[in-house]
Amino acid sequence: MRLTEQQIRSLYGQDVQDRSGAKIGSVGQVWADAAGEPTWVSVKTGVMGHHESMAPLVGAGMAEGRLKVPYDKATVRSAPAVESGTEQPLDADQLAQLYRHYQLQQQERPPQRMPGSPELTRSEERLRVGTESEPAGTARLRKHVVTEDVHTTVPVEHDEVSVVREPITAANRGDARADIGDEQREMELRAERAVIGKEQIPVERVRLTKDEVVEEQPIDSQVRREMVDADVPERARRRR
Template identity: 75%
Template structure:
């Protein structure tokens, strides 16, 4: 990737993405070939230590927001040969050979690349803190289903039957007297009577299923934090100051 001087300057500290768009880290340093073309960058991956993984700039491209996307996956870049953080030494022939083998690219002839030095007078790097907000999962309690037994009164009605006795007096007609035996004396007859009464029985039946369902709800939550940034003041004599 052919970069202009301005683009090279803007690379420092920018996020580096792999070919799928996943973040690998941020640009630490830039190396250029003898012609001045930027060819390698070191990537701060956030892993504890004082080393930065190397990544080639061939086939890499800069996004509109300034991020650098390399055409390798995250694992390949993070496992690449590394350099010490803050080094200003050019890449040695042995380092280049290791990098070419790791990224499976052909070795290039010529002097090894040197760390990109920015032209001009004395300079300093101005740094600032940037807020990187993420999320982490933590326990938020537990939802439980528990079953208990309660007793309640149920009132209803049921039809019941019973026998009732009615005394009927029926005169004997003259025509029937010849067929009825008359007699005076004590006599007793019985009739069996029946009556129904309510009977209660209980049975256990399933009536419904109760379950817990969990839905993930996404909502915006404000985050407030303080970040620091550096300001650079230039103390230039009035006679040597150029007005722009």
């Protein structure tokens, strides 16, 4: 696979697809032959921990920024692997295993790992703000008995006795008795008295309700971010 220098640099981290277009992983490292042409890549598949599966660039191609190899995903993922970040060239045993695995004709000289362009990954923190529910107290309804004074009036009746003296005249003398002696007459008297009775009646319903109130709460926090400074000798700096 003949690539330009820019394409070689762009291989690092690019997605790797199998012949059907399914994603296998991403490019971790690149190896070149004696002439400096890239011949192998390691693929980070995400299933082998700190190891990366090897894949040949024979028959591979670049399409829309992705590296497409002429093998299926299972073949690449089951290929011999190297440790992530290794700087060692592929030895004879590794090459023999790779050529057997992919059924390729073995080259005479082992390929060398191609270093990528120096780079740093700059990271920064993002503030994620959310809410969570927590207890804010308990509202209760409780009733108790209190005693209060009540003042009122009620009308009561009673009999009062008056002595009425009526003179005996010629007109009413026929009904009067002239007997002299002791005699007594009685009259029943009636009087009302105030009495107190109590009854219990419902007078009011009391219940609790709640409403959700949304308010803006200010949040002050700190986030970190990385700054990258390039220390380049004066003679090597690009003039603008």
